[in-house]
Amino acid sequence: MDLKEKLLSSFMAFEERVDVTADLHNIRTEAIKNFENKGFPSKKEEAWKYTSLNAVLKNDFSVFPKKENALSYAEVKKYFLHEIDTYKIVFIDGIFSSFLSSTTHDGLDVCLMSSALTKPKYKEVIDTYFNKIAKKDDSLTSLNTAFAHEGAFINIPKNKIADKPIEIISFSTGNEAALMVQPRNLIVVGKNAQVHIIERHQSLNSNPVLTNAVTEIFAHENANVDYYKIQNDVQTANLIDNTYISQKRDSNASVHTFSFGGNITRNNLNFFHEGENIDSTLKGITIIGDKQHVDHYTLVHHAQPNCESHQNYKGIFDGSSTGVFNGKIFVEKEAQKTDAFQQNNNVLLSDKATINAKPQLEIFADDVKCSHGCTIGQLDDDAMFYMQSRGIPQKEAKALLMYAFSNEVIESIKIPELKNRINKIIAMKLGVSMGFDL
Template identity: 65%
Template sequence: MSAENIELMKQMDLKEKLISSFLAFENQVDVDVDSKVHDVRSKAFSNFEQQGFPTKRDEEWKYTNLSSLLKSNYNIFSKGEASLTYKDVKQYFINETDCYNLVFIDGKFNAFLSNTTHDGLDVCVMSAALTKPKYEEAINTYFNKLAKENNSLSDLNTAFSAEGAYVNIPKNTVVPKPIQILNFSTGSEQEILIQPRNLVIVGENAHVQIIERHQSLTGNNTLTNAVTEIFVNKRGIVDFYKMQNDVETASLIDGTFVSQQKDSVASVHTFSFGGKLTRNNLEFYQNGEHCVSHMNGISILDGKQHVDNHTLVQHKAPNCESHEMYKGIYDEKSTGVFNGKVIVEQAAQKINAYQQNNNIIVGDKASVNSKPQLEIFADDVKCSHGCTIGQLDESALFYMQQRGIPKKEAKALLMYAFSNDALKDVKIPELKTRINAIIAEKLDVNIGFDL
């Protein structure tokens, strides 16, 4: 048997395990077999059954190998027994500012730590939204409309979708405080696979800020396969911040899909500092004129960390813009992957699409794979991408050392300045401070970056 076949066999194990537990799962979540949600799940499940996990032979997964992750013996059903006190997890909250909090522990909602609302807007949980008749209309309109037929991993998430954040902002509402979504995995179960499913609906003229974080509290391997669908209606504004600073046994596969209507503005910021393997699939679909999409990302990695950012912007309507900026600093044996795809359909004339990917390799064994991709079918467009891989400017370092700044601090300052471009759009000051602190820690210096 070839090495590849053996690999395949091992993957089969997790796949088979998932297949055999699907029935049990459906019983457990107690879903009405006549409901549309059941149909969606079953269809997604059969898609996953057919396709299985992606391998390196798939073009989209050329640089990211999942096979080592799939070897672990994951517990698919969390018992949800673990309890955490606020003290245990306090450090992961952005405390400085008042927030709506949605806390999930091992995939189960924890009401004690959370702070939900139904007053004028819905900040609650998917388990309620998927089962209660009150939400049926919204679920039928929005649930799995973006993630469908996308890839086998989002299908897998759909098939096992039970819990996550449900955020519905009615029209003309400006949400006064940010919404925090925190997913914890505890050490009470051995190795765990959790699949959170979030749905965000932003009504006309509404505005919302969301912070999402996945955090493992254990040394056991954890794998998170998350899917978030975001719908932004006319003139809606959404800011989504992804904090990825997990422990080195935690891996994350994240799919975030954004659908935009006329005149809407959507921004997704991805900050990857931690975790063993992180794969971000970020997709924007611009369905109306004058949409603006922002994608910013900072990755600062060391050890054997692997971060893969796959982005897609599909321009379907004219007069839209997309701005994309990903910065990466790679130390030790870390690997960075960037694949940015911009598709401009024929109808989408007068598009401005900018894409930038800058990387610095610091470690001897670090590597970067970058694939900025443009597919353009309309002629009256301005599209460009730039990609660089390089080192810190020696003369700038020398200049600072000459003026009494130690080399380490000088390097850190340069790296901070390098990544700062992607930070300037962060609109929550407390979050910015937090990220600056993480960057300082990551670069191993004790300076405040209030440039």
């Protein structure tokens, strides 16, 4: 039985296992129908031209997590931002781990999707926001919606500044020979509220994992949301991330995606504007090698006047790795005075590495500022010689150049400890130790 059939036949059993409200049942049923019609995306689709899931889908994934596999904090401490105090929502093989988590209902809700979906006190929030911006006609998003049950639920009420960052971490233990998980996150940030969120998926051994995640984020008037995705997983882990962000007027939302690991990683990142004077930031650093593959598929939908978006993606590709950047900016007729910026710079360190870059600008307003730039280059020989002539060995010189190349993205990380961590991961990726942080 292939994975699609397995998922379809599991659906009824799944719905029997979890609590179902009538509304939720309808949403899920609709979603599974859409997935049934569309199936997994193939390379024949324009949006998936450069990313093939075929090999991954051949794994015999378990689609239901069986039991919680306990982990001690010491085993996984390094994956947390342990230098500072954070709220934590932790999942082990798709199941919530209360032991590793640190949730709250004190002034803000940092808790579980499974309880939000079923408890009466969250009904209004769920009715208002759940599955409202996730794309209904996208097969993988639909698949997630059909099985939507567990994930992070974060609700920051108006005027509330979250007192510490929130970490959402999903561990896979290898308890199953191959595991598919589908976390579903909902994040609502009220008027004038602020929050920093860090998301990470981490396998603890080399059994194949497929994560198909959907995150919906709502940033209300003048809200500030900074979201950081750390993708530094083992090379048997695959991630399809579908993130949808809706912004109201005067809000700021940023998503930083650090893609250093994994086998196949696909980031579908979508921003929708529902008011004026909105600021959206999409930044990423990709550093991969071997046969790794990272695909960034971004959309910024400018629907209102006087909004800004800033995209800056840096990629460093070694070995036979492949990268994709597909960045779409859509400016509607009403969205006058839009200022949309998109930058994508890539360095290929090996002859076998590939990058496919495709900026797409669709502009229907006439008074806008839209710019995009894309570069693909090799390491600058003159810069290398310059640094070597100062006594910096080739490997360190290369690392320093790569650091410098990524620095524009690193410097906008607002949590200093996270910035440190990212610097360290980059140094590790480049095989050097740096005596300073850039």
